[in-house]
Amino acid sequence: MSEIPKNLSYTEDHEWVGPNxxxxxxxxxxxxxxDSLSDVVFVELPNVGDEYDQGDVMAVAESVKAxxxxxxxxxxxxxxxxxKLEESPELVNxxxxxxxxxxxxxxxxxxxxxxxAKSYQNSLD
Amino acid sequence: xxxxxxxxxxxxxxxxxxxxxxxGWHMPLQYTSIVxxxxxxxxxxxxxxxxxxGQIFVSGAGASKFLSYVTTWNMSRLSEGDCRYCHILDENGxxxxxxxxxxxxxxxxxxxxxxxxxxxxxxxxNLKSSDFDVMIENKSDEFFCFAVQGPEAPRxxxxxxxxxxxxxxxxxxxxxxxxxxxxxxxxxxxxxxxLSESLGIWQSFTEMGAIPIGLGARDTLRLEKGYLLSGTDFxxxxxxxxxxxxxxxxxxxxxxxxxxxxxxxxxxxxLLKGVLLEERGVLRPGLPVYLDGEQISELTSGSLxxxxxxxxxxxYLDLKVGxxxxxxxxxxxxxxxxxxxxxx
Numbered sequence: 001m002s003e004i005p006k007n008l009s010y011t012e013d014h015e016w017v018g019p020n021x022x023x024x025x026x027x028x029x030x031x032x033x034x035d036s037l038s039d040v041v042f043v044e045l046p047n048v049g050d051e052y053d054q055g056d057v058m059a060v061a062e063s064v065k066a067x068x069x070x071x072x073x074x075x076x077x078x079x080x081x082x083x084k085l086e087e088s089p090e091l092v093n094x095x096x097x098x099x100x101x102x103x104x105x106x107x108x109x110x111x112x113x114x115x116x117a118k119s120y121q122n123s124l125d
Numbered sequence: 126x127x128x129x130x131x132x133x134x135x136x137x138x139x140x141x142x143x144x145x146x147x148x149g150w151h152m153p154l155q156y157t158s159i160v161x162x163x164x165x166x167x168x169x170x171x172x173x174x175x176x177x178x179g180q181i182f183v184s185g186a187g188a189s190k191f192l193s194y195v196t197t198w199n200m201s202r203l204s205e206g207d208c209r210y211c212h213i214l215d216e217n218g219x220x221x222x223x224x225x226x227x228x229x230x231x232x233x234x235x236x237x238x239x240x241x242x243x244x245x246x247x248x249x250x251n252l253k254s255s256d257f258d259v260m261i262e263n264k265s266d267e268f269f270c271f272a273v274q275g276p277e278a279p280r281x282x283x284x285x286x287x288x289x290x291x292x293x294x295x296x297x298x299x300x301x302x303x304x305x306x307x308x309x310x311x312x313x314x315x316x317x318x319x320l321s322e323s324l325g326i327w328q329s330f331t332e333m334g335a336i337p338i339g340l341g342a343r344d345t346l347r348l349e350k351g352y353l354l355s356g357t358d359f360x361x362x363x364x365x366x367x368x369x370x371x372x373x374x375x376x377x378x379x380x381x382x383x384x385x386x387x388x389x390x391x392x393x394x395x396l397l398k399g400v401l402l403e404e405r406g407v408l409r410p411g412l413p414v415y416l417d418g419e420q421i422s423e424l425t426s427g428s429l430x431x432x433x434x435x436x437x438x439x440x441y442l443d444l445k446v447g448x449x450x451x452x453x454x455x456x457x458x459x460x461x462x463x464x465x466x467x468x469x
Binding site for chain 2: 038039044062064086
């Protein structure tokens with residue numbers, strides 16, 4: 001049973017989206033996604049300043065066996081990346097909603113409709 | 126086609142293993158995580174179900190001569206209790222499969238070919254055996270095979286069988302065949318025996334501390350040591366010389382493929398070399414290898430070394446050790462260095 005915090009929004013591609021204290025939108029992958037990937041050994045993150053449309057590939061998480069694309073859950077600009085993942089990609093496994101976050105984005109359009117925790121849970125069942 | 130299952134299949138599923146199709150078999154990829162299973166073998170001890178691998182028995186007055194003809198090794202140099210790694214070649218010197226030959230006596234041998242090659246090797250041997258006084262039997266369905274690997278493996282073998290076995294030797298204990306062989310580069314053994322005994326052996330070894338290890342870690346363990354994977358590092362198009370395993374050839378005997386190898390020896394040819402990624406990333410089979418902006422080869426194997434925490438791969442290259450190449454990953458050229466395996 002994977003953990004799905006109620007205060008976050010989700011995509012069907014297993015990204016989560018949440019508010020950030022100092023502005024912007026935090027993005028990462030869900031507990032379900034990190035568990036399916038197992039052992040994240042490398043995360044390729046975008047550059048600060050890069051702009052993406054919703055659904056663009058913006059990052060890649062790699063396990064020993066497979067590489068998995070991570071899509072921009074919203075249209076927007078990258079404000080910051082989680083540089084700790086360069087040295088410690090395993091944070092994605094250990095704390096997918098906490099220290100394993102991936103990027104901070106500034107939305108450049110109205111927020112799209114995303115899944116709430118309950119709908120995301122249903123999409124997994 | 127339904128997948129084959131080993132005698133331990135239901136136990137793997139019960140343990141919660143992630144199961145995958147491997148060479149037509151439904152096998153455990155990982156029980157917990159590839160990295161933790163990998164580290165268990167390097168630091169302590171693991172147990173692998175490799176019952177999908179084959180057991181082909183070759184016996185009779187002509188067995189030694191026959192096996193010398195169809196492999197790269199001269200079996201008259203082996204004594205009772207010896208295990209020998211060698212290649213089975215076609216007339217062009219291309220590797221059909223690699224195998225270990227078990228010597229029970231000078232007229233009684235067993236070979237352990239790879240799962241996907243058992244039928245092919247059995248048919249090939251039958252095709253080539255008409256001039257030899259031999260009996261060839263495929264008993265792959267009658268045996269389990271477990272690999273117990275890691276620095277603590279000798280302790281477990283002593284505890285359970287009251288045995289110690291040196292590398293590349295075999296001992297028969299009751300109806301078990303136990304050899305000092307493996308595919309991890311660690312101290313270890315492979316245990317083969319009748320299917321009815323498999324569950325008891327598996328349980329005893331896990332109770333003594335052996336951690337179940339899936340095919341995922343089996344691949345990273347062998348790749349760190351530069352060992353070949355059948356169907357990946359050779360697939361019918363590469364010779365033993367190209368694979369870098371010329372030490373498995375005894376040139377002082379006649380064998381299928383010898384003439385081709387002798388003429389290849391006079392030429393230059395690509396050699397399977399290690400590629401160590403100098404930047405962060407994971408290597409994958411099939412990634413293109415570039416030199417000075419031109420694609421020169423591709424990776425056969427590729428992964429991440431859990432110990433080195435670096436991308437590692439193998440590639441057929443006509444380049445000196447130390448050369449810097451580029452590997453194209455997602456439209457980015459990453460630097461890699463050609464090295465002599467093993468990586469570790």
